[in-house]
Amino acid sequence: MRSHRFAEAAPARCAFEYVYLARPDATINGRSVYEARVEMGRQLAREEQHSADIVIPVPESGTPAAVGYAEASGLPFAQGFIKNSYVGRTFIQPSQTLRQLGIRLKLNVMDHVVAGKKVVVVDDSIVRGNTQKAIVGMLKEAGAAEVHVKISSPPIKWPCFYGIDFATRAELIANGATMDEIAAAVGADSLAYISEEGMIAATGQPRSTLCTACFTGEYPIELPPEDRRGKMLLEQPRLPGMPYQRPQTGCEPGPDSEFELDETEPPLREEVPVR
Ligand code: SF4
Numbered sequence: 001m002r003s004h005r006f007a008e009a010a011p012a013r014c015a016f017e018y019v020y021l022a023r024p025d026a027t028i029n030g031r032s033v034y035e036a037r038v039e040m041g042r043q044l045a046r047e048e049q050h051s052a053d054i055v056i057p058v059p060e061s062g063t064p065a066a067v068g069y070a071e072a073s074g075l076p077f078a079q080g081f082i083k084n085s086y087v088g089r090t091f092i093q094p095s096q097t098l099r100q101l102g103i104r105l106k107l108n109v110m111d112h113v114v115a116g117k118k119v120v121v122v123d124d125s126i127v128r129g130n131t132q133k134a135i136v137g138m139l140k141e142a143g144a145a146e147v148h149v150k151i152s153s154p155p156i157k158w159p160c161f162y163g164i165d166f167a168t169r170a171e172l173i174a175n176g177a178t179m180d181e182i183a184a185a186v187g188a189d190s191l192a193y194i195s196e197e198g199m200i201a202a203t204g205q206p207r208s209t210l211c212t213a214c215f216t217g218e219y220p221i222e223l224p225p226e227d228r229r230g231k232m233l234l235e236q237p238r239l240p241g242m243p244y245q246r247p248q249t250g251c252e253p254g255p256d257s258e259f260e261l262d263e264t265e266p267p268l269r270e271e272v273p274v275r
Pocket of ligand 1: 164
């Protein structure tokens with residue numbers, strides 16, 4: 001038996017696993033995800049201190065970072081939201097309406113905890129801004145005097161082509177907007193993100209071994225041409241010049257069937273939607 005190395009390994013592990021995707025009780029490449037998230041919160045507090053009365057998390061993915069933020073800032077930690085465990089992740093719901101409805105169903109604000117207080121609310125990330133807009137709205141409706149949003153990852157400005165459903169650049173709230181514009185869009189009194197260096201340091205991984213493309217736009221693998229990207233690629237009509245392949249439906253007639261396959265090529269559509 002012979003073995004040949006055809007390329008040098010160049011790991012590019014997903015940094016977003018440490019921020020949000022992985023379970024907090026997971027350990028990735030020797031680093032506890034929970035510890036990484038707590039450290040991101042501490043680092044966020046070191047970078048962006050704010051005078052406030054309490055620190056609350058957006059449960060549950062924002063909880064470890066809020067613990068770290070409270071620890072490093074000296075502000076008291078409180079539970080401002082109670083999570084309904086029977087509603088799934090809202091950012092992967094297929095439509096804006098479903099996502100916004102899902103957030104209100106998912107979280108219930110504790111009025112007596114936040115009323116009249118200056119609140120620091122810690123979340124792991126902002127994708128489209130739906131969650132934060134609903135959260136700030138709920139806190140203000142409950143009587144919070146001020147709401148300061150702290151995010152334990154850098155701004156997400158680029159889509160992920162490696163399996164995470166961030167949709168298009170146009171839908172990402174941080175794409176092309178300033179901090180003040182994002183804060184105004186979500187209705188917050190202030191907004192702060194952790195720095196890229198701070199997040200990476202909290203993962204305990206060398207920068208060169210991480211993918212941070214959704215934050216930086218630096219993709220570790222060259223992307224295909226624009227018209228060959230996107231999650232709906234297989235649903236798109238055939239592109240000019242590509243051979244016709246009859247879709248497999250699972251209901252093809254068997255060898256003894258009286259029905260025949262229609263192998264006629266469907267006409268090419270003139271416009272191919274690019275996502
Ligand atoms: S772009 Fe990279 S870091 Fe961002 S979610 Fe995708 S794999 Fe993870």
